[in-house]
Amino acid sequence: MQGNEYELLGELLRKSGFITVPQIEKALAQQQKVKKKLGEILMDMNALSEDNLLSTIAAQIGVPMVDKEALFNPDLSLCRLIPEPFAREYGVLPLSRKNNILSVAMSDPENITILDNLKKLVKAEVRPLLAGKSAVMQAVKRAYDAIAKTGEVDTVLSGLDFELKDEDLTSGLDMEAVKKEIDDAPIVKLVNIILHEALKERATDIHIEPGNKDIRVRYRVDGALQEVMNAPLKSHNGVVSRIKIMSKLNIAESRLSQDGRFTIRLPDREVDVRVSILPTVMGEKIVLRLLDKVTFDFKLSKLGFGEQDHVLFERAINMPYGIVLISGPTGSGKSTTLYSAIQEILSTEDNIVTVEDPVEYQVQGISQVAVNEKIGLTFGNTLRSILRQDPDKILIGEIRDAETADIAMKFALTGHLVFSTLHANDTVSTITRLIDIGVAPFLAGSSLVLVMAQRLVRKICPDCKAPYTPTDKEMLLLNLSPEERKKPFFAGKGCGKCRKTGYYGRTGIFEVMPVTKEIRKVIFDNGNQEQIRTVALSQNMKTLRVSAMEKLFEGVTTVKEVLKTTVGEI
Numbered sequence: 001m002q003g004n005e006y007e008l009l010g011e012l013l014r015k016s017g018f019i020t021v022p023q024i025e026k027a028l029a030q031q032q033k034v035k036k037k038l039g040e041i042l043m044d045m046n047a048l049s050e051d052n053l054l055s056t057i058a059a060q061i062g063v064p065m066v067d068k069e070a071l072f073n074p075d076l077s078l079c080r081l082i083p084e085p086f087a088r089e090y091g092v093l094p095l096s097r098k099n100n101i102l103s104v105a106m107s108d109p110e111n112i113t114i115l116d117n118l119k120k121l122v123k124a125e126v127r128p129l130l131a132g133k134s135a136v137m138q139a140v141k142r143a144y145d146a147i148a149k150t151g152e153v154d155t156v157l158s159g160l161d162f163e164l165k166d167e168d169l170t171s172g173l174d175m176e177a178v179k180k181e182i183d184d185a186p187i188v189k190l191v192n193i194i195l196h197e198a199l200k201e202r203a204t205d206i207h208i209e210p211g212n213k214d215i216r217v218r219y220r221v222d223g224a225l226q227e228v229m230n231a232p233l234k235s236h237n238g239v240v241s242r243i244k245i246m247s248k249l250n251i252a253e254s255r256l257s258q259d260g261r262f263t264i265r266l267p268d269r270e271v272d273v274r275v276s277i278l279p280t281v282m283g284e285k286i287v288l289r290l291l292d293k294v295t296f297d298f299k300l301s302k303l304g305f306g307e308q309d310h311v312l313f314e315r316a317i318n319m320p321y322g323i324v325l326i327s328g329p330t331g332s333g334k335s336t337t338l339y340s341a342i343q344e345i346l347s348t349e350d351n352i353v354t355v356e357d358p359v360e361y362q363v364q365g366i367s368q369v370a371v372n373e374k375i376g377l378t379f380g381n382t383l384r385s386i387l388r389q390d391p392d393k394i395l396i397g398e399i400r401d402a403e404t405a406d407i408a409m410k411f412a413l414t415g416h417l418v419f420s421t422l423h424a425n426d427t428v429s430t431i432t433r434l435i436d437i438g439v440a441p442f443l444a445g446s447s448l449v450l451v452m453a454q455r456l457v458r459k460i461c462p463d464c465k466a467p468y469t470p471t472d473k474e475m476l477l478l479n480l481s482p483e484e485r486k487k488p489f490f491a492g493k494g495c496g497k498c499r500k501t502g503y504y505g506r507t508g509i510f511e512v513m514p515v516t517k518e519i520r521k522v523i524f525d526n527g528n529q530e531q532i533r534t535v536a537l538s539q540n541m542k543t544l545r546v547s548a549m550e551k552l553f554e555g556v557t558t559v560k561e562v563l564k565t566t567v568g569e570i
Contacts, residue, residue, distance in 0.1 A: 012060055013042070018052045050132045058130045066105045066129040068464075070095050071139045072496040076147055078102065081122045084144045090114045091136045093143060094122065101125045107133040142496040187238035190231065191246075195264060195288075197228065199271065201499075204290055204331065208243075210236045210283035222458045222506050223331065226499060240277065240284045247275040255279055261358075272358055291360050298340045303333070304507035306550060309542065312512045313452065317341045317419075322449030323412045325399075327424040327433075333456045333508055334421040335360050338395055341419060342366065351390055355382045356397035371397070383407045396420040402438030409439060412447035426453045426544065427513040428533045431523060445515070445523035453511040455544060457551060457561045458503035464495040470559045477563055478549070491558045507556060509547040509565070514539075 013019045019042060027041045034041070039057065042048040058065045071093070078094040079087070087093060091107035092114065102124045108114065109128035118126045131139075194217055198206050203219035215231040231239070244251045247260030257278050264271040274289040305313065316324050324341070326334045339361050342352060346365055357371040357379075367389075369382050379396065380403045386394060398421050399405045412418045424430040430451050434444050468491035470478070475485060492502025513519070513536050522531050537543075542550075545566040551557045 008060065012056050013048065013052070018056065019047050023047045050134070054130055054132055061110060061130075063109045063128055063130045066095070066131040066135075068135070068493075068495065071105050071131060071135060072142065072500070074139070074143050076143060078122075079143045079147060082118070083121075084140075086117075086121070087140045087144065088137070091131075091133055091140070092118065093131075093136055093140050095129070097124065101127050103127045103129055105129050105131040105136055105139065107131055107136045138496050187235060187242050190235060191239060191242050194229075195273075198288075198290060199264070199266075201228070206286075206288040206290070208239060208286040208288075210280070210285065212282070215239065221499070222501075222503055223456055224458065224501065224503070226501065236283055240286060243275060243286055243288075244277070247273075249275070249277065254284055272360075274358075291358065298336055298343070300337075300340045300344055303337060303340060304551070305510060306542070306547065308540075309510050309512040309547070312514055313341070313450065313510075314344070316450035316514065317345055317417075319417060319449050321412055321415045321417055323408060323418045323420065323447045324449055325420055325422055325430060325434075325451050327422045327427065327430040327451070327453045328455060329423065331456070332454055333506075334454065335397070337452075337454060337508065338419050338421065339363060342393075342395060345393070350392040352393045352395070353386050353389060353391045354395035354397070355379055355386065356395070379404045380407060383411070387411070391416060393417045394419070398422070399434075399437075405434060405437055405439045406443075409443045409447045412449075413443075418447075424453070427451045427511050427541070428529045428536065431532060432529050441523050441526050445520045448515040448520075448523075450515060451513045453544060455509050455548075455565045456506040457509055457548060457557045457565050458501075459505045459507055459556055460490055460558060461492040461495060461498035461502055461504040463497045463504075464493040464502060465490050465555075466493050468558065474559045474563065477568070478559065479568055484553075487553055488555070489552070489559060490555045491560075502558075503561075507551065509544055509551060511542065511544045511547065513541050 014021060014024060023042065023045065027038055027045060027047070030041050030045075031038060036044075039048065039053040043050060043053060054065055057063075074093055074095045075097070078097055082092065082094060090111070093105045095103045095105055097103070102118075102122050104118060104126050106114070106128045107130075109130050115126055115128065194206060194208070198219050201219055201221055203221050204223075205220035205225075207216075207218040207220070207225065209216045209218070210233065212233075214233050215236050216227060217229045217231065218225045218227050220226075240254075241251045244258070244260075246262045248262075249258045249260045257276070259277075260275045262273050262275070264273060269292060272291040274291065276287045276289075278285045278287075300310065300314065316322075326337055328334050335356075342354075342363065346352065346363075348365070352366040354366060354368045355371060356368065357373075359368045359370045362368070369377075369386075371377055371379055371382060379400065383394075383396070383404070384407070394408075394411055394416055396404065396408055396418065399408060408418050408420055422430055422433060424433045430453065431444060431448070435441055468489045470489055478484075492498060492504075494500035494502045498504045515523075516535075516539060518535050518539070519532060522535055543566075545562070545568045548557070548562040548566045552559065552562050
C-alpha cells in the first residue's frame, strides 16, 4: 500500500480511536524519511499496539486475522511442504488444509509474489490469514524446531534393533560387550537428545518412565512436569544401561535402587546431573536432577520479597552472629535465597565458607566444600575442620541430623553467623523440627536470629496473560472477602513461549519470622507450635498464603498456583 492507501489506514485508525491526528501527521512526516509502513512507524513511536494495528488492517484489506491458538498448533506435515528458510524469510506458516485450500499465517498477506510462490510450493490454493510479524516468527521457530527434533528422534529410533533383557544382564553376560554395544548404538544419540532438549527447555529434572507400551519422557519446567516425548519400550533397557554407565553405576543390578551422578560439559558452563534409579513394577524409572553450575548472579531484590519481609531478612543477614534458617521442600529455592544473602554481605574482610552436597552455585570470594560421605567427608567432619579455618560466616547446605544441628548451634553461640536450611512446612514447624531432631530448646532459642519458610509459584506468561474469573469453588477455597472478589484476576491462555502452560518463570513467596524476645521465651518454655504461631502473628508475620495472595492481587500469579502451593486456615 502506498500514498492514499496509507492515509486511508491512518483514517481508519483515527476513527477507531487508536491514534490521534497529530500522531498520524508525525508518522506521515517520518515516513518521508524512512522506508517503512505507516503502522510500523506508529508502533515504533509507541502510539499504537500491534493488536490494534492488525485488527484495523484486517478490516481494511478483507483478510481474516489468525487465531493464536491455531498459530502455535500448526499441522507439522504441512509445514514440511515449505522450506524453513522460505518460512523465516517471508514470515509464513501453513496451519491447516481443507478441500485443497491451505490456510497460511502471513505477516504480509498482500504480497502477491509470496502468495504465488506459496501456491507453487504447496500445489494448492492459499488462504492468507493476517498475523503479527513477531508472532509468526516465534511460531515458525517453534514449528521447525519440533520438526527437527521429531526427525532426529525418528532417525535414532529407526536404529534400535536390539534389546537388552533382564535375564541377559544377570546370567554371566560379558559386561564389557554390553557396554560396547550400548556405546555404539543409536541409544547414545537418544540419551543425548533427551539431555540436550532438557537443557534447552530450562528443565530442572528429567523423568524417564517405562509403561505398558512405551517410555514416557517428562521435563520439570518452572516446577511442573511436562510430557515431551515417547520412545519404544524396547529401548528402555538400553537407555537405563547407558545412563548407568555414564554415572558409574552397576548395570547388572536392576532389582535395587541406585544413585549416582555425572557432569555435562558445555562450551560456556558445566551441568551437574544427579541420577536416581528406582525399580518399579514396570521396570526401572530414572530421574535426573540438573544442576546448572553457573556463576551465581541472583540478588535479594529479584527473588520476590515484599518490602516488609525484605527489610526483616536483610536486617537478619547483617547480624554479627546467630542462625538464619530457611525451610521448605526440595526445589523451593532455599539454596538460591541463601546464596543471594551471601552475595549481599560478601566482603573482603570476612572469611565465608560453605559446606554443601553438592555445591550448586559457584561464587567468587568464598570457600566452598562439597561433602563426600563415601570417603568420610561428612557434614560433621567438615564443620569441625572449618572451625580451625578462622571462619566469620558459614553456610551449611542442610541440617540433616542432630550432629550437624548441634555444631551449627555452637558456631552461632561462639560469634559466627550461620546460614542453613531444613525440611519443614512453615516457620513454626521449623523450630519444632529442630527440637525434634535433638536440639535443646534453650540452644534453639538462644541461637536463632530468623526463621523463614518459602515456596516458588509460577508466574503468568506475559505473552498470553489475560483476565480470569475464578470459579465459585475457587472463591470459596481462597476465602475471599467481598472486596477482594471485586479485584481483577489474571491467567495465561497458553502460547508458544510457555509451551501452552500459561506460565513462564517462577517467583518466591515467603513467611518471615524474626525470633524476637517474646518468641524466644515461648521456645525456652518448651511451648507448642500454636503458641509460637500466635505470638508471631501478633507481631505481624505474613503467612505463606498471605504472601501468595499478594502476588495474586498484583497479577503475578494465578488462583490455581495459590491453592496448589499454600494452605489456608480451615
